[in-house]
Amino acid sequence: MVAHLLKLKLLLLRNSLRRSTWQLVGVVLGGLYGLGLLGLIVAGLIVLGTLDLDLMRTVVVLGGSAAVLGWLVIPLVASGVDMTLDPARFVTFAVPMRQLMAGLALGGVIGIPGIVTLIAFLTLTLTWIRYPAAAVAAIVCALCAVLLCIVGSRLITTAGTTLSSSRRFKDLSSTVAIIPLILLGPIFAGITAGFQNSPEFAGELADILSWTPLGVFVAVPADLAAGDALTAVARFCIGIGTIAGLAYLWHKSLSHALVTPPYNAVTRKGAGDLGLFARFPGTPTGAVAARAFTYWIRDPRYAASVIVVPLLPILLWFISRDSGDLSLLNYLGPITAFLLAWSISADISYDNTAFWLHLSAGISGTADRAGRVLALMVFALPAVLVFTIVPLWLSESLADLPMMLGLSLGALLTGAGFSSVLSARYTYNVPLPGESPFKTPPGTGFSMLAIQAIGWVVLMVLLLPEIALAIAYLVTGDAVLGWLTLLAGVVLGTAVLIGGVRLGGAWYDKRGPELLQAVSVNK
Amino acid sequence: MLRGLAKRFGEKVAVNGIDLDVPAGSFYGLVGPNGAGKTTTLSMATGLLRPDYGQAWVHGVDVWESPLDAKRLMGILPDGVRLFDRLTGEQLVTYAGLLRGMDRDEVAGRVADLLRALDLAQDAGTLVVDYSAGMTKKIALASALVHAPRLLVLDEPFESVDPVSAANIRDILATYVASGGTVIVSSHVMDLVQRMCDHVAVIASGTVLAAGTVDAVRGGASLEDRFVELVGGRNTAEGLSWLRTS
Numbered sequence: 011m012v013a014h015l016l017k018l019k020l021l022l023l024r025n026s027l028r029r030s031t032w033q034l035v036g037v038v039l040g041g042l043y044g045l046g047l048l049g050l051i052v053a054g055l056i057v058l059g060t061l062d063l064d065l066m067r068t069v070v071v072l073g074g075s076a077a078v079l080g081w082l083v084i085p086l087v088a089s090g091v092d093m094t095l096d097p098a099r100f101v102t103f104a105v106p107m108r109q110l111m112a113g114l115a116l117g118g119v120i121g122i123p124g125i126v127t128l129i130a131f132l133t134l135t136l137t138w139i140r141y142p143a144a145a146v147a148a149i150v151c152a153l154c155a156v157l158l159c160i161v162g163s164r165l166i167t168t169a170g171t172t173l174s175s176s177r178r179f180k181d182l183s184s185t186v187a188i189i190p191l192i193l194l195g196p197i198f199a200g201i202t203a204g205f206q207n208s209p210e211f212a213g214e215l216a217d218i219l220s221w222t223p224l225g226v227f228v229a230v231p232a233d234l235a236a237g238d239a240l241t242a243v244a245r246f247c248i249g250i251g252t253i254a255g256l257a258y259l260w261h262k263s264l265s266h267a268l269v270t271p272p273y274n275a276v277t278r279k280g281a282g283d284l285g286l287f288a289r290f291p292g293t294p295t296g297a298v299a300a301r302a303f304t305y306w307i308r309d310p311r312y313a314a315s316v317i318v319v320p321l322l323p324i325l326l327w328f329i330s331r332d333s334g335d336l337s338l339l340n341y342l343g344p345i346t347a348f349l350l351a352w353s354i355s356a357d358i359s360y361d362n363t364a365f366w367l368h369l370s371a372g373i374s375g376t377a378d379r380a381g382r383v384l385a386l387m388v389f390a391l392p393a394v395l396v397f398t399i400v401p402l403w404l405s406e407s408l409a410d411l412p413m414m415l416g417l418s419l420g421a422l423l424t425g426a427g428f429s430s431v432l433s434a435r436y437t438y439n440v441p442l443p444g445e446s447p448f449k450t451p452p453g454t455g456f457s458m459l460a461i462q463a464i465g466w467v468v469l470m471v472l473l474l475p476e477i478a479l480a481i482a483y484l485v486t487g488d489a490v491l492g493w494l495t496l497l498a499g500v501v502l503g504t505a506v507l508i509g510g511v512r513l514g515g516a517w518y519d520k521r522g523p524e525l526l527q528a529v530s531v532n533k
Numbered sequence: 534m535l536r537g538l539a540k541r542f543g544e545k546v547a548v549n550g551i552d553l554d555v556p557a558g559s560f561y562g563l564v565g566p567n568g569a570g571k572t573t574t575l576s577m578a579t580g581l582l583r584p585d586y587g588q589a590w591v592h593g594v595d596v597w598e599s600p601l602d603a604k605r606l607m608g609i610l611p612d613g614v615r616l617f618d619r620l621t622g623e624q625l626v627t628y629a630g631l632l633r634g635m636d637r638d639e640v641a642g643r644v645a646d647l648l649r650a651l652d653l654a655q656d657a658g659t660l661v662v663d664y665s666a667g668m669t670k671k672i673a674l675a676s677a678l679v680h681a682p683r684l685l686v687l688d689e690p691f692e693s694v695d696p697v698s699a700a701n702i703r704d705i706l707a708t709y710v711a712s713g714g715t716v717i718v719s720s721h722v723m724d725l726v727q728r729m730c731d732h733v734a735v736i737a738s739g740t741v742l743a744a745g746t747v748d749a750v751r752g753g754a755s756l757e758d759r760f761v762e763l764v765g766g767r768n769t770a771e772g773l774s775w776l777r778t779s
Contacts, residue, residue: 279621279658284641287627292637297628301617308619308660363614366581367676370611371632372604443615444662522600523583530614 015105015113019120044122052133059137064213067232070134071216074155074228077127081159082166107265111257118160128156134231144231147242151249155227158253165260168267185310185317192321196328220245223252290384294373298381302357303388311360311441315353319393322346323401340405343398343418348469350390351425355465357382359437363530368522375518379430379511386426394418409492413483416495420476423503427510428469434514434521436461437528475502548573549739550587555717555732557592560710562730562747563719564756566764570739571719572612572688578717579609579686591684605633608682610673612689612719618662622653622672625661629676640679647675650705652698666693674702685709685716691725703729723757737764 058066105113118124131152138144190197220229226249233242290300306312323342330338358365368378398418402408438461470477475498483491518525548570555561565571576582578589580600589596596603617625623644630640648654651671656664661672674690685706691699706716706729720726726733727747733756734744742763743750751759 279656283621283658284624284627285621287624287631292631292640294632294634297631301620301624301628304624305617305619361617364617366609366611366614367617367629368632369581370579370604370607370609371629372580372601373632374601443618523581526581 012109012113012116015110015117016120019117041122044126048126048129051130052136055130055133055137059139063232063235066137067220067229067236068213068216070137070228070232071220071225072212074131074134075219075222075224077130078155078159078162078224081123081127081163084163107261111261111264114164115157115160118164119156124156124160127159128152131155131228134228138231138235141231141235144235147234148231151227151230151246154249154253158223158227158249158256161253161256161260165256165263168260168263181308181310181313185313189317189321192318192325196324199328221248223249226252294371294377295381295384298368298373298378299384299388302382302385305360306385306389309360309443311443312353315350316389319346319350322349323397337405340401340407340410340414341417342401343394343414344421346397347390347394347418347422348425350386350394351422351429352465352469353429354382354386354426355429355432356438356440357429357433358525359433359440359529360443361529362443363526364443365526365529369526375434375515375522376511377515378518379434379514382433383426383430383507383511387422390422394422409489411492412489412496413480413492416476416492416497416499417480418499419496420473420499420503423499424472424476424506425469427503427507428465428472430507430510430514431517432461432465432514434518434525437525472506548577548584551736551739551741553734553741553744555715557715558710558713559715559732560706560730561715561717562726562733563717563736564721564723564726564733564760565719565736567721569736571736573739574736575686575688575717575719576611579607579611580604581609581611605680606683608677608680608685610670610677610685610687610690612692616661616669616673616676618664618669619660621658621660622664622668622675623648623657625672626675626679630679633680635680643679643681644675647678650701651675652701667695667698670694671698671702678705683714685714687716687718689720690718691720691722723755723760727751727756735760735763 055070058069119128132149134152135145135148138148216225219225220232226245230242230245230249233239233245286300286304287297290296290303306316322345323339326339326342326345361368395415395418398414399411402411402414476495479491479495479498482488483495551570551574553574563571563575573582577584577587578596580596580603583597591603591606594603594606617628620628626644626647627640630643631637645654648657651674653668653671653675656668661669664672670690670692671694674687677685677687690702694702706718710716718726718730730747732745733747733750735742735750743759747756750756754762
């Protein structure tokens with residue numbers, strides 16, 4: 011049975027390669043990348059063996075912990091990375107539990123990540139070759155570490171099978187997953203800075219990690235090499251205990267998953283709560299705004315953009331900290347305004363075929379456009395105001411406020427007007443309703459990038475008056491120019507907004523059926 | 534009401550000049566095999582898909598000349614499209630009503646009535662994305678009814694709806710027709726069409742094979758037999774002999 015499961019995994023791997031040439035090319039490139047990476051790791055580990063014992067220990071523990079952490083975290087963030095042996099698919103087959111577990115665990119090693127991890131861990135033997143006891147222990151520990159990786163990641167996928175069948179969890183996780191992605195840069199920067207600032211930092215981190223399940227196995231040979239057998243045994247026991255615990259949990263959750271088919275727990279709720287529909291005006295425009303705003307909260311594709319907003323200051327802070335000039339942070343307001351206004355430029359593409367309801371209701375294009383802008387403004391306007399005022403206040407440059415407000419409001423109003431035209435004219439492939447916001451649908455590619463790039467340029471051109479006045483103000487320091495920027499931002503912005511809603515509305519009225527057909531291609 | 538409607542997608546002619554007269558106050562069935570062009574025809578008749586040729590009128594209003602007036606008269610339940618499914622059932626029907634420019638209080642009253650009539654009151658606060666297929670059909674039907682249209686165009690309204698709800702829907706539609714409304718339904722279920730509708734049209738490969746009152750079209754035979762005779766394509770082979778258990 012174990013052999014069957016392994017054969018199945020290999021067969022699946024082979025068939026997935028057969029599906030298309032380009033996929034094969036992708037896998038070959040991925041394989042070469044993995045091979046290159048592996049070569050570097052192996053070479054590095056062998057060279058490492060000639061270095062100082064303390065340094066060896068630090069590097070090995072840090073690297074090993076990172077590898078184990080990767081195995082545990084990746085299935086969490088990227089659900090469905092390797093679901094080829096998804097336990098849910100074995101529900102209808104009567105496979106004995108022990109064999110199923112063994113098969114799934116061994117199956118986890120097959121595949122590029124599994125093999126790379128295994129070889130990398132085994133290479134540690136060569137690292138410790140100068141210390142025979144450590145080298146022998148390294149082989150055992152390598153196998154144990156890989157087992158820990160596999161059992162841990164299997165436990166997480168199995169537990170995830172039950173969770174991810176719930177729509178609520180899927181929505182939440184795909185929305186929240188954007189946070190680490192956005193902050194990836196700053197996190198790396200922080201860790202690197204930590205290393206640069208204090209050489210002891212790495213050693214201390216390794217000390218802590220070597221007592222956690224993440225680092226125990228790689229730390230054992232180091233202890234033996236240093237002649238500290240007692241610590242080595244203690245660490246090894248922690249590791250084995252962890253594996254046993256994880257295996258037990260995996261066993262429990264797997265047996266649970268096998269008798270519990272994916273079931274979407276839905277609490278039935280009666281009528282009476284109209285939510286935002288009771289708060290927005292009872293007109294077509296108000297209804298569109300209420301619907302759009304509900305989507306900003308409930309649809310992960312929109313909610314992910316909302317979550318990014320509070321992260322923008324952090325991101326900007328990191329970018330400007332590197333260059334040592336914090337003045338970029340003062341432009342937080344205009345940048346946020348620009349991005350938020352842009353985010354409604356694909357609104358109809360996001361509606362997908364649900365757009366038929368607008369079309370069959372015969373709602374006027376202006377009302378549709380205005381409603382979507384209204385929903386955006388409800389939260390974008392306060393956010394942009396706060397993001398414009400607070401940085402200036404903190405940096406004690408409130409004198410620039412009129413100019414900056416002009417830029418922010420100009421970008422927000424102009425952008426919203428321009429987006430209203432754009433979304434009535436162009437549709438492109440976006441993640442479908444219910445899909446992860448990170449999914450790049452096939453056929454996105456060039457046309458979308460072109461529309462986006464041209465759109466940004468046009469938007470910049472529309473903003474030229476405000477930008478020119480702002481630059482003039484910054485050069486001369488004349489307060490009048492600052493106030494003129496504010497005036498231009500509000501007046502011109504409002505004009506573009508009204509014009510955009512009108513023009514977009516007219517196009518929308520004329521091209522409604524064509525829009526519906528364009529979005530229904532992507533379903 | 535439909536004159537020479539035609540639509541082609543690339544090389545393929547999906548609907549090839551369809552003429553149909555649906556009398557006001559009739560319960561009209563549209564039947565045809567998969568891919569016959571039913572959905573395309575109904576989309577063109579309701580203003581969702583621009584025809585390449587031909588015209589469609591609803592109570593004398595040209596659908597493509599004055600779409601807004603025509604759409605006011607129609608309630609539509611399209612097949613194979615999404616709904617705004619991150620709204621609750623109640624919100625979705627309210628949304629459909631408000632989009633039509635109806636008054637909020639009036640919408641609220643009708644939404645409550647519709648949810649009760651379609652057995653959805655219990656789940657009114659649940660998101661549509663969590664509904665079953667049949668419930669989704671029913672909530673879409675409620676959205677089509679909320680503005681009290683004079684013509685209802687329903688594409689596969691009974692698909693995956695449970696028998697009790699289907700019976701309720703049939704009652705609603707029958708009462709609606711009795712009070713002067715017009716209903717057009719497309720369906721695969723001949724039995725249902727024969728029992729429910731007074732007129733029927735058989736469509737295949739984008740053309741009308743037969744149209745008229747149900748009795749005239751079936752001419753004594755059952756509608757199903759007549760349909761198979763018109764459309765053809767029955768497999769009478771002996772195949773799957775291994776499937777016999779004895």
